[in-house]
Amino acid sequence: MKDKKALIFYFLMTVILLDFGNQIRKLSFNPFFETLDNPIVSIFHVTNSGSAWGILQGKTLFLSFLAFVVLVFLSLYVIKNISFKDRIPLLASTLFAAGTLGNLVERIKFGYVVDYIKLNFIDFPIFNCFDIMICLSITIYFVYILLDTIKQKKASK
Numbered sequence: 001m002k003d004k005k006a007l008i009f010y011f012l013m014t015v016i017l018l019d020f021g022n023q024i025r026k027l028s029f030n031p032f033f034e035t036l037d038n039p040i041v042s043i044f045h046v047t048n049s050g051s052a053w054g055i056l057q058g059k060t061l062f063l064s065f066l067a068f069v070v071l072v073f074l075s076l077y078v079i080k081n082i083s084f085k086d087r088i089p090l091l092a093s094t095l096f097a098a099g100t101l102g103n104l105v106e107r108i109k110f111g112y113v114v115d116y117i118k119l120n121f122i123d124f125p126i127f128n129c130f131d132i133m134i135c136l137s138i139t140i141y142f143v144y145i146l147l148d149t150i151k152q153k154k155a156s157k
Helices: 004-027 060-081 087-110 129-156
Strands: 041-048 113-119
Touching: 004 060, 004 087, 004 129, 060 087, 087 113, 087 129, 113 129
Parallel strands: none
Antiparallel strands: 041 113
């Protein structure tokens, strides 16, 4: 185990972010919010039995299994490789775990994922808070790796 504090942070923040995402999701069930419509964003209640952009529709069991495997490997990676000092990778891993776990719980509980955020200024699929967490984590990791690579190249010169 690399660092006990990192592991505790990872699991506690995953649970907290999972709860936050569930609370936001509940807004989509509220008829008051469901009709919210403006030029920027609308809140709807849409079910998605597939993945991003509706691919793999009806493959709930496969997507659930895949999410579970990803969570197991991610948790093992955090346990073995990330310390509390590695704040950016720890944050990215936590966001990814929370988003993946949130979508997994909805797939198991409902048989689909509830999507509810629609961007009105662009033609883009409706998504949810857990999708935002996953995309944000990937973006954080990408920028972190890019900046780290630049830093290593400067140091080697």
